[in-house]
Amino acid sequence: MSTVLSIAWKTLRARKAAFVGAFVALLGGSAVLTASGVLLESGLRSSVAPERYAGASLVVAADQTLRLPGADFTVRERLPEPVTLDAGTAATIDALAGVDRAIGDYRVAVAVRSTGSTDAPAPASGHGWDSAGLAPYALTDGRAPESDGDVVLDAAVARNAGVGVGDSVDLVVRSAAAPYRVSGTAVPESGETFRRTGAVFFTEQEAGRLSGHAGRFDAVGVLAAPGSDIDALAGSIAEEVAEPVVVHEGSAASQVEFADVGASRGVLLLVAGSFGGMAMLIAMFVVATTLALSIDQRRREFAVLRAIGSTPWQIVRLVAAEALLLSLLGGIAGVVPGFLLAELLRGLFAGLGVVPPDLPMSMGPLPPLAAVLLIVVTAVAGGLVAAVRPARINPVEALRESAVPPADLPRWRRTAGLICLVLGGTAALTPLSVQGAIGAAGTGSAALLLVVAVALLGPVVLRGAVSVCAVPLRWSRVSGFLAAANSESGARRMSAAVTPLVLAIGFTVTMVYSQNVVAAAVQAQSQRAITADFVVADTGSGGVGEEAADAVRAVPGVARATAVATTTVFVPYSVFGDPDLAVYSARGVTSQGLAQTVDLGVVDGDLADLSGRAVALEDSGAGLLGASVGDDVEVRLGDGATETLRLVATYEHGMGFAEMTLPMEVVEGHLGAAPSHLLVRAQDGEASAVEARLAELVQRYPGLTVTDRGAFTAAAGAEAALVAWVNLVGLAMILAYIAIAVVNTLVMATAGRAREFALLRLIGMSRAQVVRTMRLEALLLVTLAALLGTAVAAVPLGVLSLAFLGTLLPAGSPLAYFGVLAVTALLGLVSVLVPVRLALRSRPVDAVGVRE
Structure with a gap:
């Protein structure tokens, strides 16, 4: 093994330029994984210096x-x-x-x-x-x-x-x-x-x-x-x-x-859980595809090695050794940038107000060790998979394929691509059956699975798409015709170049607009759910106590005042016989006269029965538990206490109010504060007078504020928007890595064609004609990426918007979509044309003899 490592090390040193792209992908992946690990560790361990407990042992x-x-x-x-x-x-x-x-x-x-x-x-x-x-x-x-x-x-x-x-x-x-x-x-x-x-x-x-x-x-x-x-x-x-x-x-x-330290650690765990896993999958995907492209560009080298007597096992060992050494170098080099990225994210979260400014990140050794280990395992595994074909085929066929790559895809790749396509389509349908965060999470997973399907089935998908999109190019006598021919014959190369662009467009558009859809759904459902005229809220004194609540109810002209407490409830369930916990946002309410202040859009049952040991559930949440009206539901309240409650109603507007609604008598004694607000309904014709009287009441109860229903629902939308911004901050880390992957892959793919450009020059094409040809190829490339990326985003986003908003068109400005297309197209064009111009600086006679 030491001999193989020695040869691999000499290969890396002698051909630095050939491995730069893979090294950049490995370094970036290590940085993203390290940052995600730091967020996770901080959510588990981070703390600030105690003050009142500073003297306690x-x-x-x-x-x-x-x-x-x-x-x-x-x-x-x-x-x-x-x-x-x-x-x-x-x-x-x-x-x-x-x-x-x-x-x-x-x-x-x-x-x-x-x-x-x-x-x-x-x-x-x-x-x-x-x-x-x-x-x-x-x-x-x-x-x-x-x-x-x-x-x-x-x-x-x-x-x-x-x-x-x-x-x-x-x-x-x-x-x-x-x-x-x-x-x-x-x-x-x-x-x-x-x-x-x-x-x-x-x-x-x-x-x-x-x-x-x-x-x-x-x-x-x-x-x-x-x-x-x-x-x-x-x-x-x-x-x-x-x-x-x-x-x-x-x-x-x-x-x-x-309390804010514990809550902030929960936010960090949530972000790390939501985006850490996604970042890991994307980093592993980018690393594997980049290494596959790097190995594919060395077909001639492996063919020569096979022709002079190297065994398949020797080729595989060499690739594994190269991947091991390169991933160790790239993984270790990405640790420090990963720590810096984690600190940048902490600053952004502090700026949004979701973590305290003095809460530090936990910079322990486990995140970088885990990141480097994952990068090494992914690189070696990806390298081995890519090396199987050049190692197994006979030397004569290897030499032939080094000049003309095979048109057909391996059976395993077709099968894996179809499986990802089916799984992606299934995940895209999740919002039709499940509302809230779970449904939105299915949308992001669907986009990622569909991108992987495009990567696996790329040559097959692109062959037909290129034939259609390249028709206008054939009208050109030289450059356009050659660009179309190159694209059609190089389906594998085109697929490798298109994949990161599709990932950038499809994933970015899906995640950005899914946040918009969720925020819009929360605000719309909140507007329908809250029918009270006014909302009396506490400003930070421990909630609206009984004295203040009774005073509000005693105001002349007040028909009903419903106390509302916000908490979280957990429901045990079983997955293939293994116990698990479902998490539900919950509201405790005073049941009497609830219909005068709240309209939850009842699907089954009656909210008038919501008293005693009862519960109402959002309809899809009840479906997940397999519970129907009349069934008993075992729950764990916010302090861990166990209650068995009878399901009396299911409703639609869970995103605008809560996924679970309980009588106040169930949650009393299990809350850390009094109810957070009162929903106040005025008697007919008394709204203006009640508003003035409530304003006077606030002078006697300085912990209270009074707003109208519109201000309250706007605040609900603003809270959902804040959650969206938190998600987008975590997403920005992934998007930055995807942008690097786009540039890196396209530069590698283009730079690997230097000998091809030299041959074109030698057979009579001018430098301008070569540049024009590559410009048209690049335009075709970004056009195909835009079409495929839009298709990848359109399916899950359309389903999400239809389920949450009742329309196929997602909420949000179309400028975001066109902005993503423009930025991605610019990255694609620059990443192709700059290496072309650099390659054309050399004399064709010199360039045609360079090593691949």
């Missing part, structure tokens, strides 16, 4: 991961609602050897403003005073809270509110403001001002009351005794505590302290 929290008994390790979901710990857990931990003190911590969403002020309250984080020792905080003025009407403020919070010890301050919790007396101010003992969240400290009793779950802590902070072994102590806690818990140490405690 360990922080114990309930396990926020939902798992199913008997399921494999991949079946797990992060619970969106907080899971609390019994107060007895803190006592158990406090009694362990090595623990100096275990402190239970309540978390309360609170907003602060000075009493009598009309300014918007500033958000803060409320806790019991005992938890101040976890930072630790030290009093700078005043005393600790002694009664439920006392609070200690972080000095920065007090300064921003303009209050001091002895002053009164309004604290807004669940939209209702209540006066408290500032008994003291405190600062962290470290002397640093916390940058993320200001703290407000109540008595333990008041903090428990305001949290809504007195006697159950959100977390337990552990202060270890001097000299304790922290790792051993963490193990003891995990063993001794009866509840399933996770013990956090160091910066990992920020995952418990800051």
Whole structure:
């Protein structure tokens, strides 16, 4: 093997130019895979420095991961609602050897403003005073809270509110403001001002009351005794505590302290899951096709090797060794660009507001190692597949094929192409049966499968297409006729050049317009689903509490006010006997009078029955579960609690409201906050008066805002658009790699024809005629790519738009489509014509003798 590697290394060194294209594809693929891996690892491990828990040796929290008994390790979901710990857990931990003190911590969403002020309250984080020792905080003025009407403020919070010890301050919790007396101010003992969240400290009793779950802590902070072994102590806690818990140490405690860190890690996991797999498939596809093109251009070399006595096994080993060495070089070279690309993506996500600006990327060794390994395996496998034919055929036939490539496709390639075509068509039909994210995901998968089918069946597909499209070229006596003849005879070469262009057009158009279709469907369904006149929403004080909700319902002229809480629900199901989890967006609603504020487009059943232990499901979601009205559905709520609910209705407008709708009594006690908004319906003729009265009410409840239905549905559309932008940021990484692949492949394919251009010059063609011929070939190339790429995108997009919007024409400006065509055509033309002009600089006599 060392001899083969030595020969392969000498070949790479002696023929650098021949391997540049493959090296670029490998480097780019490694960079894309490394960046995807960094996003995935960051979603699993990234954190920021803790603040209020900075002084804690360990922080114990309930396990926020939902798992199913008997399921494999991949079946797990992060619970969106907080899971609390019994107060007895803190006592158990406090009694362990090595623990100096275990402190239970309540978390309360609170907003602060000075009493009598009309300014918007500033958000803060409320806790019991005992938890101040976890930072630790030290009093700078005043005393600790002694009664439920006392609070200690972080000095920065007090300064921003303009209050001091002895002053009164309004604290807004669940939209209702209540006066408290500032008994003291405190600062962290470290002397640093916390940058993320200001703290407000109540008595333990008041903090428990305001949290809504007195006697159950959100977390337990552990202060270890001097000299304790922290790792051993963490193990003891995990063993001794009866509840399933996770013990956090160091910066990992920020995952418990800051909700946005956990949510942002979820976004990174979602992006990595959505686009990481797609990036991996595309990178592997590009690498394999580029290596196949590189090997195909060396047919003459392999034919000569076979003619002088090389065995098929020797050819295969040589190609494998070359692919191994080249992929190692390219894969390692792509690691640093991959890290830089991941950091660029983090900055873009932070700019969109979906991850905190201070959340760093986890730059560990696993992503680059996995990227290099995947690149090496793909390169070697792709090289071996491409080398099978030149290695197996007899020397005489090999020499003949080096001049005239075979017209027929191998049977395996035809079969694989037809399979991808069928799978792509099947995936394109997914939105007809499934709404929401799953249906949209089927559209992207369909486009990719259809591109692979085009790549596999390219010579067959293009032979007929070239015959038709090249008819106008034959009217030209020289250049056009030659361009048509070259294209028809070089179907394999044309297929290799067309494939990346089809990928660029088809995949880009599909992904861009599918985002537009989903956003338009969300807004349209939201407009139909919400029939209330006004929406009263909370601005960040923990939701619309009962006091504020009752006040809204008591406003003269209000016919109905439906409270709405947003959460996520999980439904266990079985795949070939293996347990799995389906994830549903869900809304909890007050059931009485629901038809006056919401129209979900009921398909079966009656929403009037949505009370008690009941549930309503979006119609396609119910179909996926095989559930019908009247059936029992077992669900896991947002905090992991199990409920068995009776399905009472199915409906259409799930994208505009939620995929699952539950009575408020089912989700109460399983939410981290109060309902997020109220849907308000005014009595006939009272809309203007109700709007004015609600505006007055907001002055008494500073945590509330009032908007009309149009503003609310526009906000739903804006939220869907933000999701689309997040997806497009992840997509941009893939598109940039596809653009590189387009240029790389076309330059390789064109540069490999230098001897052909020299022969044309020697038989009498002028340089201008050769350039004109290649210009017409390039125009034919981009025309075919535009037709095939449009066909690849049109099928899945048409189905998606018909299913979601009721029209075959997808939402979005046509300028995006023409822009993609223009950019791709420009890349194609430049990538063909520039190498042609460079090749024509050499004298024909010199160029005709160069090595392939």
